[in-house]
Amino acid sequence: MRDQEPAPGHPERRLTTKEAAELLGVKPETVYAYVSRGQLSSRRVPGGRSSTFDAAEVEALARRNRRESAGTPGTSGEPAVRTRLTYIDGDRYYFRGVDAVDLAVAHSYEAVAEWLWTGELRAGATFTAPEASLKAARRAARALPEHTGPADRLRAAAVAAAVADPLRFDLSEDAVVGTGRTLIPTLVAALPPKHPGHRDEGPLARRLWARLTTRTPDEASLNVLDTALGLLADHDLAASTLAVRVAASARAHAYAAVSAGLGVVEGPLHGAASGLAHRLLDEVLERGDAAPVIAEELRAGRRIPGLGHRLYPGEDPRARALFALLEEIPDAHPARAAARDVVATTARHTPLHANVDLALAVLTLSFGMQPAAGEAIFAVARTAGWIAHALEEYGERPLRMRPSGLYVGPKPPRPLPADHARAPGAHSA
Template sequence: MRDQEPGPGHPERRLTTKEAAELLGVKPETVYAYVSRGQLSSRRVPGGRGSTFDAEDVETLARRNRRESNGTPGAGAEQSVRTRLTLIDQNQNRYYYRGVDATELAARHSYEEVAEWLWTGRMRHGTTFTAPRASVEAARRAVDALPEHTGPTDRLRVAAIAAAVADPLRFDLSEGAVLGAARGLIPTLVAALPPKLPTHRDGDSMAQRLWGRLSRQPAAQAPLHVLDAALALLVDHDLAASTLAVRVAASARAHAYAAVTAGLGVIEGPLHGAASGLAHRLLLDVLDHGSAGPVIAEELRAGRRIPGLGHRLYAQEDPRARALFALLEEIPEAAPALAAARDIVVTTARHAPLHANVDLALAVLTTSCGMEASAGETVFAVARTAGWIAHALEEYGERPLRMRPSGLYVGPKPPRPLPE
């Protein structure tokens, strides 16, 4: 049944969750995933447990989804991108790197090994990454010149640009040259971040090096393993917004450093890489209050989405979150934050059946290990750099400039007189 509520001047049509799901052709859980990502807004039914949705908003989203699924691409545009890298199985709530379960890869292999698997399809056991000295020196000089309040993604972006300038071979787009640049760029990015603990030793893993940039607590084995797994789990996730930006840059034959910089420019939004920072702050609020109830109530009262919940590609719990939560269970210091995260999920479920995503799991890690709210964003950016390189390599093998859609002009019909 449609819920008719009079508005100023004309009635506003409201749809139930079931009606919205039917109109969109999705499961009810997916409707709430649209809400969590800001694509729909909901309104709580007075005195009830359900929600209603503005019919016009739902119809607009349905039309857009149909266009994306069935629309005819414009000249030079492509509606989908063929890739051999990552498959997301929404029915099974799993995802795969080159056909291998990504959570199993992350449980058994280091971040560096998973990156090599994604790049080459070969497993290089015990591989480590080494940053060229000139690259690190250039990146550190550039980053040290930034204001003290500069955020981590800004630092990484500047470091990537400096590393590019230090590499005279950056315009070589052959696979060997790009992979060589990648194996040096990732440790350069980490080395350019301000240290909180003594610097790493040669041969340390990327997780060990990154830990010293995120926490002042000594790196115990179990938390370090969780960080390494988080890096591996976040290497790639199909065509996320930042990855699409990387492929657009690579389609124009920008070099690998420039392609990575394009990705870093996208992830700062609260709906992408920075989402874990919002979940971190939410967790701290819940821990301070001792209960999720008043915190969630205030978030909903302010009209804000609850960070760390829901994912448009998964109707159930994000498999990356599930894998990290299982590892965090082995860390006694993480118990309070884990309990707070569960409280958030259970409390919010009374309003919307949303499940935990990887941002909430990252927030549990960062709050439990004495890291700042921006630490999850740093982990995400460093991890995803490997995936961006993989996508850039794929795009270099495609027709140049194919990522060029045509605009659908909806402005005033020409010709118009010159403005006075």
């Protein structure tokens, strides 16, 4: 409860808002959020507008937060981090309690991002970037070698956009959300356009399309890309998202936190997996049969990309949603059939279901995009989730994402090692 009075005969030590925030390791506004949620009581200073807090109560909350933020064992024995963003249950996942597939199918990527950031649905949301940010990002991207992939271009663009923003160190909620609204279109604008006369206007999916393929889109095709962006906006604590939260825990600004995520995306087991699946499907289409392609992959000791997901016992709901939309696109039928062939052929060996990487591969292959296009779609989409997780982490105790190492090396102390660079009896020049 708020504005509690001390019990008679029990004097208590009171803390100012600043002192309580420092003890809890949070911003002052977060202290009042604890009050509104009933986790702390407060008392108005007589004749003033500020409040004071019971020191013992604040210390107890700080201890509880430290226990919780240190991680509690999950179902797999792994540490857990509190989040209000994404919840995965069975073969479904939810953004702030709302079915994520339903949300992405019914609303634009921009609206999904706003929902993750603010908990409010802004159906007509549009993202624009200041000219200084766009110029800096494009200049940085143009300076890279022509063969540079999208992940490298996006990383360079994020760094350049940060340098162009003198307010990047403002970690308030409004400022960070504002960064998300300008950074995402800046990243898209940094990718080289396939249509020289294209103008960066309209929905983000349309702007991104012009940088991934020379084909002219129809509304159905744009809807598939827009839905893919929404479906990929967040997915709990994936590897790149964990990197973002570590950066945010150290109070790196939002651009730096996103850059940390972009650094992880390029891994073949994460954002780049769709490119491997794209090449696999392309070879299946060329040879007309998945069996010899799968056989060669297994013989070489490689895992089949686009299959299985550790969080879903059945088919990835993101893949299911994209496949349903792609069934309505005639140009996608050959790649969709190849994907079904891959799943069926592999099922003879291991019953694995399709994941979103295979669905992204069908999308990129069907619309005449390069294999790396799926990585670009993934990175741009996931930036919304990274911003949301950075926002959450800024409200937590700083540097809490600091596990202790389990040392398994030689027992110290050991003598200094010998200098093998110098032979016995050798003299220095």
